[in-house]
Amino acid sequence: MGTTKLKRNLKDDSSPIEKREQILQGAMQVFLTHGYAGTSMDRVAAIAGVSKQTIYSHFQDKEGLFTVLIERVTIDRLQGELGAEMLCGEPEVLLRRVAYAFLERMSSEDYLNLLRVIVAESGRFPELAELYNRTVIQRGRQILASYFQAHPELNILDPEAMAHVFAGTLVSFCLAQEILHGKLISSLTGERVVNELIDLVLKRSAIQSPNH
Amino acid sequence: MGTTKLKRNLKDDSSPIEKREQILQGAMQVFLTHGYAGTSMDRVAAIAGVSKQTIYSHFQDKEGLFTVLIERVTIDRLQGELGAEMLCGEPEVLLRRVAYAFLERMSSEDYLNLLRVIVAESGRFPELAELYNRTVIQRGRQILASYFQAHPELNILDPEAMAHVFAGTLVSFCLAQEILHGKLISSLTGERVVNELIDLVLKRSAIQSPNH
DNA sequence: GTCTATAAGCCGATAGAC
DNA sequence: GTCTATCGGCTTATAGAC
Known part of the structure; x- marks a missing residue:
């Protein structure tokens, strides 16, 4: 019967690409209100509902996350x-x-x-x-x-x-x-x-x- | 002969009020280029040429120093x-x-x-x-x-x-x-x-x- | 008042289990 | 890929000598 991969139904019901979106949503809240230096990766992780390591698996570092976020929001504004x-x-x-x-x-x-x-x-x-x-x-x-x-x-x-x-x-x-x-x-x-x-x-x- | 108080001529040739000015000058350089969160009291002390405790004897805390600085620069601009x-x-x-x-x-x-x-x-x-x-x-x-x-x-x-x-x-x-x-x-x-x-x-x- | 030394906690980033 | 646990280093602020 069920061996692996069905624990996804319990607490992890999101795909990797949704996690990335989740991180960016959390990062948006924190970076846009507290600025770059005033934002900690711990807070982003907490608000996004993921662990810090998950952030570092999707983005190179704090600078990379900030850059991707601002680029995305800027382009979205343009649309x-x-x-x-x-x-x-x-x-x-x-x-x-x-x-x-x-x-x-x-x-x-x-x-x-x-x-x-x-x-x-x-x-x-x-x-x-x-x-x-x-x-x-x-x-x-x-x-x-x-x-x-x-x-x-x-x-x-x-x-x-x-x-x-x-x-x-x-x-x-x-x-x-x-x-x-x-x-x-x-x-x-x-x-x-x-x-x-x-x-x-x-x-x-x-x-x-x-x-x- | 000389007992006290003449070591002022060596490395400490500034009065207390000049120290305060010295701190504000250093704080201006750092705060205005690195922002509030991006500025550390260590760096302000180093650039101002005083110790950290000297800053805390003239200003209540980091927030107080920043507030006094910006108020002063703003008023100066007005002049x-x-x-x-x-x-x-x-x-x-x-x-x-x-x-x-x-x-x-x-x-x-x-x-x-x-x-x-x-x-x-x-x-x-x-x-x-x-x-x-x-x-x-x-x-x-x-x-x-x-x-x-x-x-x-x-x-x-x-x-x-x-x-x-x-x-x-x-x-x-x-x-x-x-x-x-x-x-x-x-x-x-x-x-x-x-x-x-x-x-x-x-x-x-x-x-x-x-x-x- | 000013210094050196230090406390207590938070920071970015990583290691290793699963 | 995602988690928990942790490492150095840097942060604000204070204690104590002089």
Whole structure:
């Protein structure tokens, strides 16, 4: 009758590839909230529900686990970024919609933690910062720049620079209000910033009479 | 003849208050480059040239030393920020001058390291993030907002929001290009961003004919 | 106040049973 | 492949001489 291999049904009901996923899920929780140096392999093992040696059988060392994790999360972010709502639409409507979608996406705890860790470790892991830069920042900037370039009626001087003004304003708003806890001490809202941004982009292409 | 107290001339030629300064200088080097968790009291003691116990006689613990250090550096930053070049001047000239001064100041290694650490530890030390927000971000934003408000010919919708657009664009530029190593993979320059920013602010108040 | 020496515990990484 | 047990080394913080 049964000789080996059927004890899998008791407490070990996961395949090796699920263990790896389990480790990455646990590592995500710990690394993204406590940073690289503030994370111990013991804690990752405990939260992931595996032993430490299991981690070392799937990943080379702490540095390797961290690198794989951040690469994966960064690539995942890229996937659902600006896919559906591509280039088309009237500026006033589309830019407002893109701005609000951007703000909402960036305000999630997960995204803020990712940005915080990448900034924190940009000195020790410059290749991760570069990956984030290429796959998220640069790509987003160029999609926006393409849109501005396709709309000459906006009379934009430098589409790529304008794309940075647009996205950078929203990023720094989240940095100041969410990450650096400015919400508590400032009444500046995302809505006011978006309104000002749209106003800046649109009014410059319209006939406008100064009142003096 | 000499009995005590003249061995000060040999290796200990510093008063207690100078020791404290010595510790803070060493702590600055280590904390700002390695982060909170990545810094050991041994290393601070070694670089400061004092023993570990000397640190613990001046500061309560590691957390206390870090807090005092960041508070001091933040306040110091505030001092030499926007003092001399206050409110006055013609927009095109003044805004360009402020923008370049801002970029140059933010691009220094020391300032980038401070911002990086404050962002990195904003979860564990929220009061330090709030301090930075109040003394640097909010203050700078309101100085700029006052200038915009004093120039109604610029026809600005929301001066405070406009101040954030202006400063936030420059902060996020340093974040992307310096901290996240975007300089290596992007040809976007500070000059192009500043030109676009000035163009946005000025052209909206001028009579402008769309070319179609 | 400042030093050397040390306590007590946690760290990353590994050895060996199964 | 996964577990338990363990090894050096480094960590924060303190004790005691001077």
